[in-house]
Amino acid sequence: MFEETPRVELTPAAEDLLRRLRATHGPLMFHQSGGCCDGSAPMCYPAGEFRTGDADVLLAELDVDGVAEPVTFWMSRSQYEVWSHTRLIVDVVEGRGSGFSLEAPEGVRFLTRSRVVGA
Template identity: 85%
Template sequence: MTQAPRVELTPAAAELLRRLRAAHGPLMFHQSGGCCDGSAPMCYQDGEFRTGASDILLENLRVDGIEEAVPFWMSRSQYEVWSHTRLIVDVVEGRGSGFSLEAPEGVRFLIRSRVLGT
C-alpha cells in the first residue's frame, strides 16, 4: 500500500508552476507560518530561500512538464500544527507576498487541507 503524498497540487497550481519554471528555472516552496503572507506557501527559485535545521522537507512535488522535482519545505513549528493534514497547494486571484514568484502574475498560492485518512 502506497502512502498518499503529504503535499499535492491542484491542476491550476501545477500549470502556474510550469509557467514559473519556464521563466525562472528550478523552483522550491517554503511555508514558515509567520504572520500575514508568511503562513502562505512561498515559491522561490530553488536555493533562493535558505533552509536549515528548523525546516522539514515534506515532499518533492512532481509536475508534468518539469524535469526536476519542486521541493516543499515547512518550518518545524508549522509542521507540528499541520502534521495531521494533507496539504493541497492551490492558486487564487489576488496579490500575495511580493517575495513569492507568482506575485507579479496577479495570483497567489494558498494551502487547502484535508485531515489524513479522509
Template identity: 85%
Template sequence: MSPSGASPVELTPAAAELLRRLREVHGPLMFHQSGGCCDGSAPMCYQDGEFRTGGSDVLVASLDVEGVAESIPFWMSRSQFEVWAHTRLIVDVVEGRGSGFSLEAPEGVRFLIRSRLAGPDGG
C-alpha cells in the first residue's frame, strides 16, 4: 500500500466488467502474478483459494469492484514485487488467449498489466 493510502493496483473499466462476469460464474476471485516470463508475467485470475500462496508471495492489494460482494485479492511473487515496488499497476483486458489456467481464457481475452512509475505519494 502506498503512503497516500491509494491502492498500488487499479482496474480499467474493461477489466472491472470482466471480473463482474467471472464472479457471477465462478464465485469469489483472486489474482496472482508471478515473476516468470510469458504467461507467468501476466496476472492470472483464479477462484479465490484455487492458487495456493505462500511465503514467497505478497498480498499487494485487495481490489474493490462495483457489483462484486467481496474484495479481490491481488497477490504477486515477492521477487516480482521488489522489482515493481515503485510502479502503479493497471490491470487491463485485451483480445487473445493467455494461459489456459486463468479464468478469462475461454472468453477469448486475457488480463495484462500496464504500468506507470508511481510518484512519492504512491499515485
C-alpha cells in the first residue's frame, strides 16, 4: 500500500549546507515546482520569501540538528501527483544551480533523489 504523503529526508551533506545557510539567512524553506531545468530541483529560500498557495503542498517540516526551527518542504501540487509514491531525499551535488536558490554562490546545488515506497 502506498503512503498518502511522501516522506522527505536530508542527506548529511544537505543538513550541513542548511546549517550554514541558516546561520547567514535565518529560517529556511524549500520549494520544488516541477518546471523544467532548475524548476525541477528543490529551491532553498529564506522562510516565507517564496509565496505558496493552493497550487502547493506542504510535504514536510524537516528537523536539522543545530537549527531551531524546521525547514519546510513545499512542492507544486501537479508535481506532487507524479511523486506521491516516492520518498524524496534532498542531497547536495557540485555545480551551480539556480541563481535564486540560496546555495548558488556556494558552488553546489540541492538535488532531489527519490525511492519508490510501498509495495
